[in-house]
Every structure is written in structure tokens, then in C-alpha cells.
Amino acid sequence: MTSVLLSVTDLCAGYGPIRALRGLTFQVAERETVAIVGANGAGKTTLMRALSGIIPLSDGEASFLGRNIRGTSSHHLARAGMLHVPEGRGTLQTMSVEDNLRLAWEIRPTAVTFGEALEKAYGRFPRLRERRAQAAGNLSGGEQQMLAVARALVNRPRLLLLDEPSMGLSPRMTGEVFLSLAELRDDGVAILLVEQNVRRALQLAQRALVLSHGVFAASGPSDELSRDPAIVASYLGQSHDAPPDNKRHIANDPRR
Ligand SMILES: Nc1ncnc2c1ncn2[C@@H]1O[C@H](COP(=O)(O)OP(=O)(O)OP(=O)(O)O)[C@@H](O)[C@H]1O
Numbered sequence: 001m002t003s004v005l006l007s008v009t010d011l012c013a014g015y016g017p018i019r020a021l022r023g024l025t026f027q028v029a030e031r032e033t034v035a036i037v038g039a040n041g042a043g044k045t046t047l048m049r050a051l052s053g054i055i056p057l058s059d060g061e062a063s064f065l066g067r068n069i070r071g072t073s074s075h076h077l078a079r080a081g082m083l084h085v086p087e088g089r090g091t092l093q094t095m096s097v098e099d100n101l102r103l104a105w106e107i108r109p110t111a112v113t114f115g116e117a118l119e120k121a122y123g124r125f126p127r128l129r130e131r132r133a134q135a136a137g138n139l140s141g142g143e144q145q146m147l148a149v150a151r152a153l154v155n156r157p158r159l160l161l162l163d164e165p166s167m168g169l170s171p172r173m174t175g176e177v178f179l180s181l182a183e184l185r186d187d188g189v190a191i192l193l194v195e196q197n198v199r200r201a202l203q204l205a206q207r208a209l210v211l212s213h214g215v216f217a218a219s220g221p222s223d224e225l226s227r228d229p230a231i232v233a234s235y236l237g238q239s240h241d242a243p244p245d246n247k248r249h250i251a252n253d254p255r256r
């Protein structure tokens, strides 16, 4: 039987009077990849922040490995095996690339040596090897995003919370990032993924939850959702590395 890693019940969170999340209930099982998709402002990042202790829950419960994590800091969660890679990087800007990776490795001791972990990360992202002595803050946006994902590769968490890992990346580099995520998934790392590239997210994840204005509007296996006409119309029409849809382009082109 697969065990539940993350369990969330009636979770509510927000910012002062803004109730961004209004009663979310879901679970992520061991070795499972779950995508959270939804429009801009739906509450995806807020959910990641609430789960990883960056903002408080205003109501509801969340537990990781059976332990209540309400009020637990991101650092303690990372030590317990739940690593959050936030939207827009989350790297330590004044530290070198390699020190960022070392710190991620040190958070959670495993049988893999730092050297081995580093080789794997540099193998996937050769640009980071070239830049290994450079301060993370001086990397380009895309390189910082690669570093954020590489930190997850060396950390090897039980559960990885990823917010928009393809943000700022070229289609080719997005492909590299998703290959890394598929490797992590196939190695048994559970992943909760927020991703604007819904096509890619549904290819990676077994299951998806559609978030709309702070509540789940739909959920199901990824292959079913990717055939659902409403999901296709709302989220799968304009994926940036999808083949061009000429009809849509012409219909939306203001010059015509
Ligand atoms: N720091 C904040 N203070 C006040 N309101 C916020 C704050 N951050 C987000 N919000 C609001 O909370 C709601 C959810 O925002 P959130 O960032 O979670 O959306 P999202 O689904 O991640 O969107 P995107 O796809 O654009 O990243 C939005 O209405 C947003 O304006």
C-alpha cells in the first residue's frame, strides 16, 4: 500500500482581507506526481507558501508524514524531506553556485556523496559547471532557475514542491528541466508541481488539480484532464512549446 506523504484538509490562507485559498482538501502519496494548474492569480503560489510555512494557514490542517506541519518553518520542513523551490528561484544570491548546491545537499544527509550529487546536477546543467564559482545573484534569470532545480536534484527530497520551474527558460532548457523532474519522479521523489506550461505538467504528473479563485474546480488523472474540452480550451491552447494553432492565432490577432 502506498502511504500518504502530504495530507491537506480544508486549507484556507490569504493576505489580510484577501482570502486567496478557500478550503482545499487533497493528498499526495509517496512517489506520486501531482500538478496544480490554474489561471494567473488562482492561488497556486499561495498554496505552496502556505504548505511550506512562509505564510500562516488561516484555517484547516496540513500534515507531512503524519505530522502536523501548521506553523513549521521551511527550513525544518526541508530537513524532514519536504523541499520547496519557490516561484522565481529562491537561491542564495551572494553565495556561489557550488555553495548553493552544497547547502542544499547538507540539509538532508543521504547515501549519495556531495561529489556524486554535484556531477549529476552539472551533467544535466553544464552551464552551472562553467559558472560554479560565480555568485548566484549574477547569473541570468534562466541560469538561476536552473540552479533552483539543480538544488532539488542534489537535495533528493521525499516531496518536492515546485513553483513554475520553467519560468524564464527557453523551450530547450524547459525540456532539460522536465527531463530532470522525470528522473526525480522515476527515482521515487514525490512532486507537487505548479506550472504554467500545462501541457508539460500533465505529461509529467499522474494526477492534476485545477485551482480556480482559491478552490479546486476539477481534478483527475492527467490523461483524462488533457482530453477534457474545458481544460483544453482554457489551458492547453497556448502552451509556448506546443505546435502553433493557426486558427487561434488568426482569430486573436488584433491586426486582422
Ligand atoms: N503578498 C500578497 N499580498 C496581497 N495579495 C497577494 C499577495 N500575493 C498574492 N496575492 C493575491 O492572492 C491571489 C493569489 O495569488 P497567487 O500568487 O497565489 O496566484 P498564482 O496562482 O500563483 O498566480 P500566477 O500564475 O500569476 O503565479 C491573487 O489575487 C493575488 O493578487
Ligand SMILES: [Mg+2]
Residues within 6 Å of the ligand: 044, 045, 046, 087
Ligand atoms: Mg504563482
